[in-house]
Amino acid sequence: MANTLNLIFKRSLQLVGLLTFSVALIYPVASEAATAKRQVVKKSQATKTVSKKVVSSRKSVRFVAKSPRKPVIVAIPARPSFGQIAGLHGAQDPLDLKSSVALVIDQDTHEVLFSKNDQAVLPIASLTKLMTGMIISGAQLPMDENITITQDDVDTEKGSSSRLRVGSSLTRGELLHLALMSSENRAAHALGRTYPGGMASFVNLMNAKARMLGMKGTRYVEPTGLSSQNQSSAQDLATLVNAAHADPVLRELSTSTGYQVAVGRQTLQYNNTNRLVKNPDWDIGLQKTGYISEAGQCLVMQTKIAGRKLIMVFLDSAGKLSRLGDAERVRRWVESQPVNVPKISAAGRASNG
8 A cells, every 4th residue: 555655656746747847848938939029029110110211201202302393584585676676775865865766845936955866767655545545535426435345455466464354344534544644555445446437447547647747757557556566756756745735635634643443343543654743843734655665665745844845755765764764854954954955966966956
């Protein structure tokens, strides 16, 4: 019996030892596997983090690559005026005017006080509208008659803009006011288009009026001045200003400083294109400005300086404000002279004739 118990005890010890050995063998493998798993997880997370950084970096690179480039501004040289092409800007004068053509005349005595290329025939731009106004005013058409702006009045010559949209309806008087004061092209075109007999008849009347006034170097092809084929000389334009000044309607509308018109639900504010009409140093009885690239900056005025009524014509001025600067130079020169102002020509010679 005792031997049997000893045998069982020994086998039990052997079994426990075997189990302990087995656990010792298995546990390190499991521990290594767990450690390896943690390492794999960490490596995977690290890989994802690095991957995100790479993707983010790539996205950043792609974004920079797709960012818009700054526009390249190419300077387009201005189209030379007819006066520049003809070399008229080379003429020198004692007042150093920027206009290649200039003429100053005493309105009462017709004495020429200043002249510079005054016989040159050049495009006259919106100075054309003075003749347009003379025809409309002289026809004594009803000024309260409504006229609608149509597609025909849209500028296809120069592509200029206008606040008078197609379909806008204004009276003839309002259109005439805007044409003379603000040089509104659609207004001027609508006036010619709706004239009895149509546009062709209106243009014929413009040219007939010019011939009647003795404006031999003048030609009109349309009523706005957008066409460079509308041409005249300083001498002819002085004649036109003198005739237009006799019409009180043209005097009032051309020197108006501002005007409002109701177009549909809108009220549009228009201002005079000649800032000198607001200047207290100036007494202007009639004026008109004009510009297209072929004509340069243009200005005609009837004004009173040092007690004398003068007609001034400036054509083909190079800068936007230079035509006004030329007018100021002439005014200061007249004011600084004795009562009998000597005549000055572009050559700089003075005479009393």
